[in-house]
Amino acid sequence: MSEHTSAMHYVKIWAVLLVLLIISVLGPMLEVKILTLITAFGIAVVKALMVAAYFMHLNIEKRYVWYLLVMMLLVVGMFFVGTASDIMKPDGRNWVNRAAQDLRTPAADVSADSQQQAPTAH
Amino acid sequence: MTEQNFWQKYIFSTDHKIIGMQYMFTGMIMALIGGYFAYTFRMQLAFPGTEVFGFGTVSPHEYNSLVTNHGTIMIFWVAMPVLLATFGNFLIPLMIGCDDMVFPRLNRLSYQVFLLSAIVLVASFFVAGGGFGGAWTAYPPLSAQAKYNMTQYGATLWLIAVALEFVAFLLGGINFITTLMNSRAKGMKMYDIPIVLWMIVLASILFMASVGPLIAGAIMLLFDQTLGTGFFDPAQGGDPILWQHLFWFFGHPEVYVVLLPAMGIVAEIITVFSRKKLFAYKTVLYTAFATGVLSFFVWAHHQFIAGIDPRMANVFAVTTLLISIPIAEMLFVYIATLYGGSIRLTAAMLFALSFLAAFLIGGVTGIFLGASGADIYFHDTYFVVAHFHYTFFPIAILAVFAGLYYWFPKMFGRHMSETLGKIHFWGTFIPFNLIFLPLFFLGAAGQHRRIYSYELFSELNSADFQNLRVLATVALIVMLIFQLPFLYNFFASMLRGKVATANPWQANTLEWAAPSPPPHGNFATLPEVYRPPYEYSVPGRESDFWPQHEKPSGESKA
Amino acid sequence: MSTMPIATTRSMTGIPTGRLAVWWVIGSEIVIFGGLLACYLLLRNLYPHWGESAAHTSTLAGAINTFVLLTSSLFVVLAHHAAERKRHIAAFFYLWLTIGGGLTFLLIKAFEWSYEIAQGYTITANLFWSYYYTAAGIHASHVIVGMIIMAIISFDVLRQRNLPRVELIGIYWHFVDIVWIFLFPLLYIAK
Structure with missing residues (x-):
């Protein structure tokens, strides 16, 4: 189904995910409560959506x-x-x-x- | 296909019809066990302390265990396997016109897990300490700690059995849903699907969506029992109310999980035997959706006196009363279907009609319990017991018998005796009312549930109370005796009954297009669908039915 | 006996039967994990002092494990990519890289847990640790099941059979990854 995407496309998604992971680890170190919530949980939602959309191919699923x-x-x-x-x-x-x-x-x-x-x- | 030996054909079969029957026979055996339990503890209540024929004297501990396992068995090992799994497995591929379930081996696995769960449950009666006695709701801390429930092994085995049963029905449910979604015959659009299949699949979805938190909760409770964690132990910061939420979040939708297939079975039978189109097909369907959605908003009405937040009790009282609307609507639609029909009172039809009558009483008495104020008085009395038996008995017994009498010719290629069927019907329906009507009065008079012997409660031990208890117990024994004609009829007809044609009831749905009984693979050529499932007595047509698979000809297109 | 029924080959919804079933499996898993995490969140909000216990978890181990699972997700999607192009050797290779990722995850988890248990933070230490081990344990059991199924599929792939199944196990694996993405902040980051 993903005829048009190349393997490189997935590697790019993975790289973005890693950047997000680093932010979610570093964010809470500032010890600002609101920032912890945003970086830890907001980014978790973004990561989950990215994995769902691009790796699970929900973006092209029914x-x-x-x-x-x-x-x-x-x-x-x-x-x-x-x-x-x-x-x-x-x-x-x-x-x-x-x-x-x-x-x-x-x-x-x-x-x-x-x-x-x-x-x-x- | 090569010839299969007995084991391949009947025990390790992947054929959906055989698997359905495996569920049916397992369910029947479990129903006998559950009925025997009911007989034993009813005898104890009517004649406290005397020796019960076939059991011996009932100790308080045994009484708790009998009541608990009666409830567990009847819901998880009778209602679920027979209503969902038997009819789901048998009917779905036949009624959508294909040769099998989409995952036959997954289907076999689901039955095997189910059988294992039944064996684990039965084994739990025989371990040291006896079977679990903390009610089918298994509230902690009673269920969580052996020092309270005194059944260290029984409680854990009970929990494992229930969890395995959930796994079996998740596997089966995925199969049902996928099959109905993907494998329908050519031409069978959304509104051409027979109501019973919609109901079974909706029930599977409801089950799947509601059981998740309880599976997590069961693991937590298992850890509480075996490892000593404190998920539900207030002394360690846990919350026993949390278990009640987890349980009833599943437990209440579970009522609709078994109700919807029963409603579907009744819809099929009522249309066929009143020779009329189902009144308002889409309304039935949308009300079923509404019931499913609403069923997730009502669970806490089981906890009104458990110490939940009174603000939430308000909300849940309103939603609970709301859900009676779609259910009442469904009953009205069925009655409207009967109106003006040419009704044939076969055994199947009698059971279907009695379902409507009995469930009506069950539904109406539920209003009292859904209103949080009235529930404070009625909670945990026999009024509740009578109420949910007036819902579950029609669902798990009356509708199931209706379905068995109706589809028996398709299952085994022979007819059951109608005369014996009618004797069985009246012998079941009249005693059923005599069992549970007295319990309404007893409950309203204040008789509390889960009491071993009322001799210890002077205000509940007067003669008029006791007479009603004896009446209920005698009626139960009469009802159990009247199951013998059914068992004889069932097994004798299987061997010697009148041979059935492919479509003995002149019904429209696709399962009647297959031979009776259908061979492996069901249809010689897979049928196509040309019209909705309930085209009975169409004006201008010579015959009063119009099978879904019949090719439209030039004669009349009315 | 094990010939595929015609039912399995039909696809009225336009989604192949296998993939449709996997979506429903994931739907049922969402409520299982969701129910557990909802309970955790409710009590976590009620008891702010759980943060003190959470401070003893190793954010580093959790972060490395997130990295490992994300990377294994990449491998399994590459396996799917290869399987679609009938490059079965590459698919086999990527599947085993994914299994290796799962194994690494479990090894790190084993070290992490034995360290914590040695310090006295067992499953019965307090309610936070009970949830910690239960949630991570259920997740780890999903990782193990996924690895076993993946190994079975990989040998089918090597014989060029059932290639679409690579996608199915992939979807499941990504879901397990997503669960961890939420467990990581819930159990490790929030102190």
Whole structure:
């Protein structure tokens, strides 16, 4: 299917990927939080898209393969969103997840008993 | 093709029909085990502490294990293999007019993995400590630590069996989806595909999309059990609620994974036996899509009292009530198909109609549980038990029997006895209602699930409660006895039944164009498709059916 | 018995059957890895102190491994390139370079893990390490499976059979590479 591309084309893509890799390693060394997020995760997305488009040939594949893969990503996203308020931010209104709050500060000295208590209302 | 010996032909076959039957017979054996478990623990509930005929006295630990494995078996080893794998394997290549699945050897592998999973599950009953007893939902920390569940080996084997079963259905599902997408007969466009195939493939996609997080979760739980990690252990910073999300993110779409094929089977049977075109083919299809999409937005209604965020409980209550719309729409469409048809009440049709009636009750009672306020009261009572049996029983038993009676002539080339079939139908359907209607009352009166003996709960131990429990148990025994005519009918008809023609029901879809039973390779010449699958009683035509593969002639093109 | 059914040769969608199936395999893998990483991310956001544990991972080893996998991805796409042009010897050669890449990846991982375990950071040390070993372990098992399938295909290719399969294993290998591209920042870079 990739009749028009030469082997050199792939080597070029690979070189770009390596440059991106170096940036993603060096970026976080500046220790700026926002920069870490952009360089580490933004570049990971770019790299993944490049591998998908050029190495997996999604750029010349039928469109609905994209739809299929994006659909699966959306399913994962739905799982994340639906679960996040319980697991990631366990502090809804009128509701305290004491076990999780105690654990968030690792130094806090809490006995095993109080950690296993069910979440209680105010 | 050279002559194959018994092993090549029936055990290590790559033929889709044989593999479908392997799934069917494995599913039937597992159904007998699951039914036996149900009989045992129902006896314990009706007559606590007495010796159960065929088992002995039931200890609390055995009771937990029986209930857990009854649920696991009926969903993963009966509903899934029979609805998805049996009908999927048997019907997909025949109904799209090709000779086999696209990956026959992958198909065989999927059955072998499935068989292995069944063996592992059955083995888990016999290890030291007994079978796993932490409910089919396997909530940690009960399921994660042997010091709580007291079944160190049983719990791990149970988990491995379930994981293997997932792998088998992923392999099978990829095969189903690819086959339907790529290998349809010439001329079979999107809207010419019989509804049952759409449903089976949609179900496979739903399964594939929803099971992923749970596979990851199963690995995490396995590590919790065997290595002592703390993924779900609050003492180590893990979160047991996370498992509940992982489980129900799969567990709720799973309901639709088995519902959709059942709906599809019923659609085929209702159109054939009312000699009418399916009312609103596209509506059925789009509602199935809508159901599939919505099924990913409802899972947390299982966790309303588990301590989830109340803000999310609001959202999930709304989405849960929303999903009743497409399901109700589908039922309306089927009833509209019946309207004005010339209905033939064969055994298959009776089962299909009873599916609609029973599932309606199951669906309507689900509304109470989907509303988060009502669910606080109903949660974990027998109301829930009755509700999901009114959904799963029609799906896994009534629709499956409908399908078996309908496609039996194609599978084995002979007819089943209609008289025995009708006896079987009434002997199944009436006791089924008598089992589960009492459970609605018991649940509404506050009877809690997963209780070994109500003798210890004075307010639940009065005579009127106990009478209802005995009624349910007696009805169950009657229903199990009425499966004997079916088993006799099934196996006797296979050998001595009336020989079936290629198209005994005068149906339109392509599987009836093949001989009964179809040989290896299915069709002498692969058919082509000229019209949609439900052209029954077309005005101006002499016969009241119009097979999809029949070449259009000059006579009438109405 | 193992003659290919007519069904396999049909292609109503315009995508060859084998490749269509591989896309669905990848779809099912996305939700498996996605589910695991979603759990990790949720807890990682809840517990900022996981960064202290993550500081003990070796960014260098992770970066080298990313480089190794990216390079092996290049080799397997070159194998596909060669197979398309019926240069089966070249395809065989590139496939084995890819397998070599996988082997290098696993070796580095083995050194890295034995060093960490020797320091006491085992899978039960704390929840971060549990996720670290589980996620990387599931990924490594995919690398191993990919290498085995690739070895089987390579000998078919040498006999000039089933050349399109080079593309199929290639797509799978790239997917494994992509998973690592995300694991690398998640487990190593974010401190």
